[in-house]
Amino acid sequence: xxxxxxxxxxxxxxxxxxxxxxxxxxxxxxxxxxxxxxxxxxxxxxxxxxxxxxxxxxxxxxxxxxxxxxxxxxxxxxxxxxxxxxxxxxxxxxxxxxxxxxxxxxxxxxxxxxxxxxxxxxxxxxxxxxxxxxxxxxxxxxxxxxxxxxxxx
Amino acid sequence: xxxxxxxxxxxxxxxxxxxxxxxxxxxxxxxxxxxxxxxxxxxxxxxxxxxxxxxxxxxxxxxxxxxxxxxxxxxxxxxxxxxxxxxxxxxxxxxxxxxxxxxxxxxxxxxxxxxxxxxxxxxxxxxxxxxxxxxxxxxxxxxxxxxxxxxxxxxxxxxxxxxxxxxxxxxxxxxxxxxxxxxxxxxxxxxxxxxxxxxxxxxxxxxxxxxxxxxxxxxxxxxxxxxxxxxxxxxxxxxxxxxxxxxxxxxxxxxxxxxxxxxxxxxxxxxxxxxxxxxxxxxxxxxxxxxxxxxxxxxxxxxxxxxxxxxxxxxxxxxxxxxxxxxxxxxxxxxxxxxxxxxxxxxxxxxxxxxxxxxxxxxxxxxxxxxxxxxxxxxxxxxxxxxxxxxxxxxxxxxxxxxxxxxxxxxxxxxxxxxxxxxxxxxxxxxxxxxxxxxxxxxxxxxxxxxxxxxxxxxxxxxxxxxxxxxxxxxxxxxxxxxxxxxxxxxxxxxxx
Numbered sequence: 001x002x003x004x005x006x007x008x009x010x011x012x013x014x015x016x017x018x019x020x021x022x023x024x025x026x027x028x029x030x031x032x033x034x035x036x037x038x039x040x041x042x043x044x045x046x047x048x049x050x051x052x053x054x055x056x057x058x059x060x061x062x063x064x065x066x067x068x069x070x071x072x073x074x075x076x077x078x079x080x081x082x083x084x085x086x087x088x089x090x091x092x093x094x095x096x097x098x099x100x101x102x103x104x105x106x107x108x109x110x111x112x113x114x115x116x117x118x119x120x121x122x123x124x125x126x127x128x129x130x131x132x133x134x135x136x137x138x139x140x141x142x143x144x145x146x147x148x149x150x151x152x153x
Numbered sequence: 154x155x156x157x158x159x160x161x162x163x164x165x166x167x168x169x170x171x172x173x174x175x176x177x178x179x180x181x182x183x184x185x186x187x188x189x190x191x192x193x194x195x196x197x198x199x200x201x202x203x204x205x206x207x208x209x210x211x212x213x214x215x216x217x218x219x220x221x222x223x224x225x226x227x228x229x230x231x232x233x234x235x236x237x238x239x240x241x242x243x244x245x246x247x248x249x250x251x252x253x254x255x256x257x258x259x260x261x262x263x264x265x266x267x268x269x270x271x272x273x274x275x276x277x278x279x280x281x282x283x284x285x286x287x288x289x290x291x292x293x294x295x296x297x298x299x300x301x302x303x304x305x306x307x308x309x310x311x312x313x314x315x316x317x318x319x320x321x322x323x324x325x326x327x328x329x330x331x332x333x334x335x336x337x338x339x340x341x342x343x344x345x346x347x348x349x350x351x352x353x354x355x356x357x358x359x360x361x362x363x364x365x366x367x368x369x370x371x372x373x374x375x376x377x378x379x380x381x382x383x384x385x386x387x388x389x390x391x392x393x394x395x396x397x398x399x400x401x402x403x404x405x406x407x408x409x410x411x412x413x414x415x416x417x418x419x420x421x422x423x424x425x426x427x428x429x430x431x432x433x434x435x436x437x438x439x440x441x442x443x444x445x446x447x448x449x450x451x452x453x454x455x456x457x458x459x460x461x462x463x464x465x466x467x468x469x470x471x472x473x474x475x476x477x478x479x480x481x482x483x484x485x486x487x488x489x490x491x492x493x494x495x496x497x498x499x500x501x502x503x504x505x506x507x508x509x510x511x512x513x514x515x516x517x518x519x520x521x522x523x524x525x526x527x528x529x530x531x532x533x534x535x536x537x538x539x540x541x542x543x544x545x546x547x548x549x550x551x552x553x554x555x556x557x558x559x560x561x562x563x564x565x566x567x568x569x570x571x572x573x574x575x576x577x578x579x580x581x582x583x584x585x586x587x588x589x590x591x592x593x594x595x596x597x598x599x600x601x602x603x604x605x606x607x608x609x610x611x612x613x614x615x616x617x618x619x620x621x622x623x624x625x626x627x628x629x630x631x632x633x634x635x636x637x638x639x640x641x642x643x644x645x646x647x648x649x650x
């Protein structure tokens with residue numbers, strides 16, 4: 001990993017755990033309980049703080065030869081997949097399972113398939129995948145799935 | 154009485170129900186998000202209308218099939234169908250990657266069966282004795298077990314132990330989200346009422362193993378439509394290899410049975426513990442996590458041995474140790490059977506019918522999965538662009554159906570993206586999961602132990618079982634530290650050369 005990346009990620013962890021730890025300490029009031037409910041999270045945060053410090057020192061001591069070329073950049077396809085999943089999750093209840101899943105399946109397959117795309121096959125999979133899974137879970141497993149805008153009853 | 158009990162199960166209707174239950178259980182186990190518990194809940198009302206033996210045979214089939222079925226997706230998709238198969242991913246996934254999916258599945262099926270049968274033997278012959286030993290376990294012992302299990306984090310940390318420890322601690326921290334087990338005070342919820350009940354296992358596992366992996370795979374290579382080859386022959390293990398696995402198999406079965414008996418520790422803990430024990434005692438620990446057969450043997454033997462182990466306290470003491478056995482208790486109670494020390498004298502025939510049905514469910518599980526292996530591996534022929542998209546959709550529906558909460562869908566995506574970023578910065582995900590699983594066990598029992606002792610930590614070292622676990626922890630930690638120091642020295646020596 002690159003020296004700069006290790007230092008930066010350690011600083012983020014250090015600041016995050018340190019701030020949280022202080023916040024918890026301020027929240028910890030005297031209680032009759034033998035262990036305060038915030039005791040364990042505070043100890044964990046303190047340990048993360050200490051380990052991040054060790055990691056930061058390790059990063060600062062890194063020699064240029066330790067700069068192993070290891071890309072932490074996110075590819076365009078990963079980023080778009082991430083975006084699609086986020087939108088799929090956000091619209092899950094609003095659009096309803098069938099419609100949301102249909103749109104997601106179609107777009108995800110188009111995104112992942114290289115070369116010549118068989119849109120008819122993709123359409124078929126998206127229809128069967130969304131409606132079939134809905135039928136299986138709702139009628140087969142008795143699981144209530146959001147119907148969303150397709151709910152007309 | 155024994156013969157009468159066995160014969161009551163060997164009727165066509167009972168056999169058919171047990172077979173059906175096992176098949177449905179495997180399907181529920183194999184789909185990420187669905188579980189043995191969900192299958193049992195779904196069929197519990199149906200079991201009330203059946204004869205007691207028939208109802209219990211159906212539920213046992215669902216239980217056994219549900220636990221074992223999780224390994225199918227764990228190996229083929231690197232997504233554990235159930236938390237119990239989490240450790241199977243570590244070695245089953247890499248084996249599938251190098252074209253040994255059939256072998257990995259065959260071994261998984263065989264050792265799932267062996268684990269189940271060994272636990273049935275324990276159930277039949279040593280149930281009362283084992284249950285009495287388990288009763289001696291207090292919060293001190295539970296806490297020491299959790300501390301001991303945490304040492305596995307060091308060995309699954311990947312390239313950097315500091316990163317592994319941070320990852321494990323983040324897992325522990327995530328397990329603290331929600332209302333505290335002692336004191337009932339909300340922690341780390343940021344005022345969000347959906348987080349009051351904490352982060353449950355299903356969204357976390359799906360986020361880490363499915364969302365994170367698929368985002369990563371989507372970027373690593375485009376889909377060329379190339380098929381991954383797979384090898385398939387028998388159970389995938391020869392006589393010599395089987396002999397070599399004997400110690401691992403027996404040790405994992407014992408761990409599975411004992412942890413199954415202990416209330417509150419599920420099949421996931423037993424597979425984790427068995428995996429850790431197999432790795433620590435292996436001559437080639439570095440191979441674990443790269444597609445090592447020993448890892449699958451340990452994980453699958455232990456999680457299936459756990460099923461029989463969990464039934465022991467249910468029948469002998471009337472104490473259900475986990476949700477599936479609580480559902481079995483409900484079914485028994487509805488049929489007018491009260492589990493406990495007197496069950497052998499009052500309902501002897503039914504007890505032996507339960508034993509027979511449990512063995513039968515394991516046989517059906519083996520037959521169904523073994524014959525199905527050829528069909529399961531065909532899943533790998535599905536082009537990646539279709540498979541990834543459908544898996545995400547199935548994971549979302551599985552997550553939603555766990556608690557019927559749309560919030561969990563957002564949670565699963567958040568966990569997936571966070572772990573993807575952590576992975577990018579060199580943090581292994583296995584310690585994160587381990588920390589998350591062990592966190593509640595550690596915290597709840599530490600709180601109870603300290604309350605019991607009035608603030609003193611001495612009982613941890615004055616109680617022999619607790620002391621033994623802590624000593625193993627110290628030894629294991631010293632071994633790992635020594636090994637890491639040696640590794641660092643070797644790297645330095647290589648650099649100076």
